[in-house]
Amino acid sequence: MxxxxxxxxxxxxxxxxxxxxxxxxxxxxxxxxxxxxxxxxxxxxxxxxxxxxxxxxxxxxxxxxxxxxxxxxxxxxxxxxxxxxxxxxxxxxxRRGEKVTVDVPVLIVGDAASETLVVTENTTVQVEAEATHIPESFEVDITDAEAGTQFLAGSLTLPSGTTLLTDPETLVVNVTAAQTAEALEAELEEAEAEAGIERDEAEVPEEAADEAPAEGGDEE
Known part of the structure; x- marks a missing residue:
C-alpha cells in the first residue's frame, strides 16, 4: 500500500x-x-x-x-x-508491476531453548519483488530452538511473486550454546595475556605480632 x-x-x-x-x-x-x-x-x-x-x-x-x-x-x-x-x-x-531489487529486514520471533545464545548473522536478505508488493520483513521463528540450530536464507517463507537473490545457504540466524562463566573468564584471561596485561594479585597483609605489648608500666 x-x-x-x-x-x-x-x-x-x-x-x-x-x-x-x-x-x-x-x-x-x-x-x-x-x-x-x-x-x-x-x-x-x-x-x-x-x-x-x-x-x-x-x-x-x-x-x-x-x-x-x-x-x-x-x-x-x-x-x-x-x-x-x-x-x-x-x-x-x-512503476506499477515493475520488479525491483531490495534488502528486506529479518525479524526474529519467539524464544530459543534455555542456555542458548541467539546470533543474527545477517539482518537483511536481498530479494526481487514487484514494487507495489515488497515484503516489509521476513520472520524467523526460533521458539524452543536448541543449540546448534541454524536458519538459512533458503528456509525463509517468501510471498508469491518474490524471488530470493541472497545465496540460499547464507546463514541468517545461529543458535549456539550460551557461554559459561568459567569459559568467559578463561577467554578474558587469554585475551589479557595476548595483550600483555598482567592482573594485580591481591596483597597479602603482613602477619600481626605474635604477642601484643604488655599493658601497664614496669614494676618498681
Missing part, C-alpha cells in the same frame, strides 16, 4: 536552503531512476515521517508533483541523531 504525499519542486539548494526548509517542518528530497534527470523536491515533514514508519525500510510513496503522480521507493533516509527528525530523503522512481 503506497502513501500519498504532495511534493513541491525545489529550486533552492545548499545548506542554508536546507535549513530553511527544515525550519518549516519540511524535508529536502531527491528522486532518481529510469534514466530521468534527478528531481529535487520538498516534502511535508510529518507526513513523510509517518509514511516511512508505516512502510518500513522500503516504503512505497505516491508523490503528487504539480498534478503528476510518481511512485517512488525510499532508498536512503538521513535522520538527526539527537532530535530524531528527518534531514534528507533519497527516493528511486518505480
Amino acid at each position: 503506497s502513501e500519498k504525499i504532495t511534493a513541491e519542486l525545489r529550486t533552492e539548494f545548499g545548506k542554508g536552503a536546507a535549513r530553511r526548509i527544515r525550519r518549516e517542518d519540511k524535508v529536502p528530497a531527491v528522486v532518481y531512476g529510469h534514466g530521468n534527470d534527478t528531481i529535487h523536491l520538498t516534502l511535508p515533514g510529518h507526513e513523510t515521517m509517518m509514511a516511512i514508519k508505516h512502510g518500513g525500510a522500503n516504503a512505497l510513496i505516491e508523490l503528487e508533483i504539480e498534478g503528476k503522480t510518481q511512485l517512488a521507493l525510499t532508498k536512503q533516509v538521513q535522520i538527526d541523531p539527537v532530535r530524531r527528525l528527518l534531514e534528507h530523503v533519497d527516493l528511486v522512481a518505480v
Whole structure:
C-alpha cells in the first residue's frame, strides 16, 4: 500500500536552503531512476515521517508533483541523531508491476531453548519483488530452538511473486550454546595475556605480632 504525499519542486539548494526548509517542518528530497534527470523536491515533514514508519525500510510513496503522480521507493533516509527528525530523503522512481531489487529486514520471533545464545548473522536478505508488493520483513521463528540450530536464507517463507537473490545457504540466524562463566573468564584471561596485561594479585597483609605489648608500666 503506497502513501500519498504532495511534493513541491525545489529550486533552492545548499545548506542554508536546507535549513530553511527544515525550519518549516519540511524535508529536502531527491528522486532518481529510469534514466530521468534527478528531481529535487520538498516534502511535508510529518507526513513523510509517518509514511516511512508505516512502510518500513522500503516504503512505497505516491508523490503528487504539480498534478503528476510518481511512485517512488525510499532508498536512503538521513535522520538527526539527537532530535530524531528527518534531514534528507533519497527516493528511486518505480512503476506499477515493475520488479525491483531490495534488502528486506529479518525479524526474529519467539524464544530459543534455555542456555542458548541467539546470533543474527545477517539482518537483511536481498530479494526481487514487484514494487507495489515488497515484503516489509521476513520472520524467523526460533521458539524452543536448541543449540546448534541454524536458519538459512533458503528456509525463509517468501510471498508469491518474490524471488530470493541472497545465496540460499547464507546463514541468517545461529543458535549456539550460551557461554559459561568459567569459559568467559578463561577467554578474558587469554585475551589479557595476548595483550600483555598482567592482573594485580591481591596483597597479602603482613602477619600481626605474635604477642601484643604488655599493658601497664614496669614494676618498681
